[in-house]
Amino acid sequence: MPLALAHPGECVEILRIRGGEGFRRRLAEMGLIAGNRVRVISNGRPGPVVLETKGSRLAIGHGATQKIQVKPCVQAEEFDG
Amino acid sequence: MDKKITVALAGNPNTGKTTIFNALTGARQHVGNWPGVTVEKREGNREHKGAAIHVVDLPGVYSLTAYSLDELIARRFILEEKPDLVANIIDASNLERNLYLTTQLLEMGIPVVLVLNMMDMARSRGLQIDPEKLSTLLGVPVVPCIASRGEGIDAVMDTIVSVAAEHKPGVSLNYGREVEHAISTIEELLQNRPLPHKATPRWTAIKLLEDDEDMIEGHDEIAQDAAISEARMKSLAHLSNVYGDEAETVIADARYGFISGLMKDAVRKPATQRVSMSDRIDRVVLNRWLGIPIFLAVLYGLFQLAFTVSIPFMDWIDAGFGWLAERAIGVEGWFGALLRDGIIGGLGSVLVFVPVIFLLYIALSILEDCGYMARAAFVMDRLMHKIGLHGRSFVPMMLGFGCNVPAIMATRTIENPKDRLVTILVNPLMSCGARLPVYALLAGAFFTAHQGLVVFSMYAIGIVLAILLAWIFRKRLVRGESGHFVMELPPYRMPTIKGVALHTWERGRSFLVRAGTIIFSIVIVIWALDYSGALEPIGRVIAPIFAPTGFGQWQSAVTLVFGILAKEVVVGTFGTLLGTGEAGIGAALGSQLGWTPLIAYAFMVMTLIYVPCMATIAVTRRETGSWKWTFFMIGYTLVLGWILATLIFQIGRLFGG
Ligand SMILES: Nc1nc2c(ncn2[C@@H]2O[C@H](COP(=O)(O)OP(=O)(O)O)[C@@H](O)[C@H]2O)c(=O)[nH]1
Numbered sequence: 001m002p003l004a005l006a007h008p009g010e011c012v013e014i015l016r017i018r019g020g021e022g023f024r025r026r027l028a029e030m031g032l033i034a035g036n037r038v039r040v041i042s043n044g045r046p047g048p049v050v051l052e053t054k055g056s057r058l059a060i061g062h063g064a065t066q067k068i069q070v071k072p073c074v075q076a077e078e079f080d081g
Numbered sequence: 082m083d084k085k086i087t088v089a090l091a092g093n094p095n096t097g098k099t100t101i102f103n104a105l106t107g108a109r110q111h112v113g114n115w116p117g118v119t120v121e122k123r124e125g126n127r128e129h130k131g132a133a134i135h136v137v138d139l140p141g142v143y144s145l146t147a148y149s150l151d152e153l154i155a156r157r158f159i160l161e162e163k164p165d166l167v168a169n170i171i172d173a174s175n176l177e178r179n180l181y182l183t184t185q186l187l188e189m190g191i192p193v194v195l196v197l198n199m200m201d202m203a204r205s206r207g208l209q210i211d212p213e214k215l216s217t218l219l220g221v222p223v224v225p226c227i228a229s230r231g232e233g234i235d236a237v238m239d240t241i242v243s244v245a246a247e248h249k250p251g252v253s254l255n256y257g258r259e260v261e262h263a264i265s266t267i268e269e270l271l272q273n274r275p276l277p278h279k280a281t282p283r284w285t286a287i288k289l290l291e292d293d294e295d296m297i298e299g300h301d302e303i304a305q306d307a308a309i310s311e312a313r314m315k316s317l318a319h320l321s322n323v324y325g326d327e328a329e330t331v332i333a334d335a336r337y338g339f340i341s342g343l344m345k346d347a348v349r350k351p352a353t354q355r356v357s358m359s360d361r362i363d364r365v366v367l368n369r370w371l372g373i374p375i376f377l378a379v380l381y382g383l384f385q386l387a388f389t390v391s392i393p394f395m396d397w398i399d400a401g402f403g404w405l406a407e408r409a410i411g412v413e414g415w416f417g418a419l420l421r422d423g424i425i426g427g428l429g430s431v432l433v434f435v436p437v438i439f440l441l442y443i444a445l446s447i448l449e450d451c452g453y454m455a456r457a458a459f460v461m462d463r464l465m466h467k468i469g470l471h472g473r474s475f476v477p478m479m480l481g482f483g484c485n486v487p488a489i490m491a492t493r494t495i496e497n498p499k500d501r502l503v504t505i506l507v508n509p510l511m512s513c514g515a516r517l518p519v520y521a522l523l524a525g526a527f528f529t530a531h532q533g534l535v536v537f538s539m540y541a542i543g544i545v546l547a548i549l550l551a552w553i554f555r556k557r558l559v560r561g562e563s564g565h566f567v568m569e570l571p572p573y574r575m576p577t578i579k580g581v582a583l584h585t586w587e588r589g590r591s592f593l594v595r596a597g598t599i600i601f602s603i604v605i606v607i608w609a610l611d612y613s614g615a616l617e618p619i620g621r622v623i624a625p626i627f628a629p630t631g632f633g634q635w636q637s638a639v640t641l642v643f644g645i646l647a648k649e650v651v652v653g654t655f656g657t658l659l660g661t662g663e664a665g666i667g668a669a670l671g672s673q674l675g676w677t678p679l680i681a682y683a684f685m686v687m688t689l690i691y692v693p694c695m696a697t698i699a700v701t702r703r704e705t706g707s708w709k710w711t712f713f714m715i716g717y718t719l720v721l722g723w724i725l726a727t728l729i730f731q732i733g734r735l736f737g738g
Contacts, residue, residue, distance in 0.1 A: 001093075001143030004333065005178050016148060022497075042363060048462050050363065059459045063330045069148055071094075 003049055004065040006040040011073035013037045018067045027068075030058055037073050084132040086245040087162070088194075091155060091186060092170030093179050094141035097198040100228040101170055102138045105238065115154050129238040132245070137164065143178070145185040147288075147295035159189055160278040165245040166192040168237065173210055173225070174202035177344055183219070184336040187251045190281050194240050197225040200233075207351030214347040220252035253283075256335040259323050263290055263316035270309050277303060289313050290320075290328045322556070362573060363456070372460035379453070384540065385533050387440035388521075394436035399664055402429040415612065423608030426656035428601055431649045433663045434518035439589050441514055445483050446584035450576035454479060468548055469555035474504040478547060481511025482540070483588050485697045488513075489704055503554045505704060506714055509693035510547040512540050514588075515648040519688045522652050526667020527681040535682070539689050546690070546721070595647060603646050604653045607639075611657060630687065630723065631680035631730035636673075645692050679733040683726040691722030 006012050014036050017024050031053040032038070041050040041057060049060045060068070092098045103110075106125025115122045123138040139158060140151035147153055159167060167186055171179040186193050195215070197203075203210060216223040222240045226233025255261060264286045271282035277300040280288075285303065288296040290313070297304045304310060320328040344350075366375055402425050409420045448454050458475040465475060473495050480488035485508050492508075495501040512520075517536075524535040610616045620635025623642065627633045636658045644651040652666070659669040670676040676684075692715050693701070702711045 001178070001181070002333065004337065005143065005181055007178070018148070042367060044367065048367075048459055050367070050459075059455075059462070061462050063326055066330050066333050069146075071143070 001070060002066050003040075003060065003068040003070050004043070006043060006049065006070060006072075008040055008042050010040045011037055012040060012070035013073050014068060014070050016069040018069075019064070023064070023067075027064075030056075032058070032068070084242075084245070085135065086132050086166075086241065087135045087137065087164040088241050088245070089137045089139050089159060089162075089164040089167045090170055091139045091159070091167050091182065092141060092196075093143050093172065093175075093182060096141070096170045096172040096175075096179065097228040098138065098141060098170045101168075101196065101198065101226075101234070101237070102136060104228055104231060104234045105134070105136050115158075118150060118154065120150065120154055127238070130242050132242050134238070134241060137162075142182065144182055145189075146291075147293050147299075153295060156189075157278055159186075159191055160280050160284075163279070164191070165248065166194060166241065168194045168196050168241060170196045170198055172199045172202070173197040174199050174206050174208065176203075176208070176210065176348060177340055180340045180343060181336060184254055184339060187219070187221075187254060188287060189284055190250045190253070192244050192248055193219075193221045193251050194237070194244050195219065195221055195223040196237055197223060198228050200225045201227045201230075209349040211347045215343065218252070218343055218346060220250075254335065254339055256287075256332055259320060260290070260328070260331055260335065263320060263328070266316060267309065267312050270306075270312055271303075287332065290316060291332055292317075292327075292329055366453070366456050367459055373464065376457050376460055379448070379457075380540070381537055383444040383448070384441070384537050387437055387444055388533055388536070391436040391440050395433050398433050398435065402433070402663070405429075418612060419605070419608060422611075422657050422660050423605055426653075426659075426661055428604050428653060429656065429663060431518060431600055431604075431653045434521060434649075434652070435589075435593070437521060438514045438517060439585060441517065442483060442585045442588040443581060445479075445588070446581045447576050448479075449584065450574065450580050452573045464548070468552035470500055470503060470551055474500060474551075477504055477508060478511050478544075481508050481513060484513050484515070484591065485509050485511065485693060486700045487588075489697065489700045492704065499555075502705060502710065503551050505701060506554055506710065506717075507547040507551045509697055509714065509718060510543045510550070510690065512543045512689055513648070515694065516688055518649055518652045520685055522655075522663065522666060523670075523681040523685050526670065527676070527678040535685075539685055542686065543689055550717075550721075595649070600647055600649050600653060603643060603650050604657060607643055607650075607654050608657050616658070627723075627726075629731065630683050630726040631734075632674075632676070632684045632687070632726075634674045637684065641687065641691065644688065645694060647694050647696070648688065651688055679730060683730040683733070686729055687722045687726040689722070690718055690725060692719050 003012070014032060014034050016034055017027055017032065027033070036053065038051045038053040041052055043049045048062055049065045051058050051060060090098055090102055102123065102125065106127050109127065110123060110125040113122050113124070114120065120140055125136045125138075127134045127136065137158065139155040142149070142152045142155050145152050145156040158164075169183050169186055171183070183193070183195065197210065197212060197215075200210075210225075212223040212225050222244060224233060224236050224240050226237060228234065256264065264283060267286035267289055268282045271285055276282065276285050277296065285296065289304070289309070304313075317328050320326075320331055324331045326334075365371060368375075406421065406425050409417060409425060411417075412420055448457075454476060457479065458473065461475045474492075477488045477491040477495075480491050488511065489505050489508050492501045492504045495504060516539075520536045520539050521532075524532045528535045607616070610619075616639050617635055619642075620639040623638040624633050624635045627638055627641075636655070639658065640651050640654040643654050652663070655666050655670065656663065659666060659673055661669050670681070692698075698711060698715065701714055702708060705711060
């Protein structure tokens, strides 16, 4: 599902990121890579999503939340952080 | 057996789909593979009320995009095999997310039965769902059930049989006027031709607008068709122009909007659970509706605070220079004039504003250190999106309130070159600390009752113009897709005195150094030129240009010219030219130059907008690497400032200002 559908408090695993080279590289620098797990802090749908990854908080803009495909983590509380 | 019905089970993973499949089919199951892939396909049969029901279990999916194999399998089966209906299994305790798939099923124009499973879970979470309401809004039957206890399975089968007989699809989602127009344009071109996967023209059109991979890359006969491809490109460009977002996002938003409407009408939720302090602050501060008003209130409070607190300090400095001026009365000759008009009048009137500038810097530093600045960027992301930029451009704009030079250097964090250029071009409109003395002086002299409001209005005009021009520039001059916004939100922290002091000093030091060196030298030069009588002729040549603005006196013209060197100089130059200290400038402007509050306001607007200072021009040249854009910036600010000052003066005069 797109990241836009994730709930606040939920752990999600990143499946795939669509978009240009530069965009994907930027996300990768911030720890958003396929296979990584992150915790969703808030979701302003339609609007930005705030996530927690590796101990820091990221705000993901409106358009980008549609480009990041995620799935809920199997074990709810576990995330890479 | 007179009737044969094929029903596909679709739903998110973990919604109880398998449980329902088993309950529906019992032992009569067949497990195989989907054609060509190793994904398991399960089918089963059942008789109910004289109908033979064939049940196909689709892979569990969250949506029907082209980005995962499971989703492709599910959507191809629905399109190509055309089952009589889809039973959409929904986890009632997680309704909002599950309904996203529902909206996509409805888009396919196939009859749907909504199976609200896990009603027990929904109830224990305190959710009150109104199935009838949901059914009316979606235009499809809704059957609540608890599959793990076998409750409601009979009702599901009854409904499957009756829906198969009626064969009526649910409501068709409306994506808003612009998108609907784009859809129908493309739909028209798709009529009467074979479409991939036997899809409907409307569905195909939506997928084309969504840049669906399968549709664009997998089906050349459609995507490469000249007329279709042209209509598609045109629509995509138009939509991204109108919405400032890709069509894909706009369409997804329409689905989310539809779902939140459903949730509002058909579901009652209990009050939300406990959250951490930081999250709680973020919920309020980042709230869609409250975010921007809160930001404006914070900004306004900040300026008010900086002004009120700084008044006694300014009075002390003023008194100090007053004391100096008294000593200087006795000094004879040119040195006395230099002391009185140059140093006390010129430099003194700039230094008086040190407290207000430092307080503003303290406030900006607190905002940055406590973590709010990044939130403000987040809040502005939606608005910035509308103008074709995004939240990332916002921090450099905020920093512009301090000084445009570091602000323009801060645009380096914007990776998209076009976003960056536009952010640089509009940055001088963010009113820097050096312009504050001009506002403070004129507002104090001409608008005693509404000082704070008048000064705040300068900042507001600057922000509005910056947003407006960014939007125009993005549209007309530097087109191209804007980057996506991703940024780090620092945790909330109590700002430390040391941290704030350090940041304030970093910003404030350059003001003091400038005041001591550049501004001091300029003021001396101006004084010398004035003393030798060289300024007046220069001023008189330029002054007529400013006649329509109300400040067409040679002194004002000279002031504006030297203000380009550094904006603080504007106040100092008036001090020197009018032969008075800061406290006397206001009165002298009125008596010697005939200024009215209206002229003062027009002049403030001019000071806000016209040609950025030398340092800003230099950094713009360095950061853009282009003289063309640097001159463009100088040119547009000059013209815009003149036009606005003229409009304010001329229109104000009509109303007797
Ligand atoms: N509480 C509750 N649990 C259910 C219900 N329906 C299914 N489950 C349970 O939910 C879990 C997932 O069900 P399953 O059928 O495997 O879901 P699938 O992934 O959608 O096929 C199983 O443990 C089921 O027993 C229900 O109505 N209420």
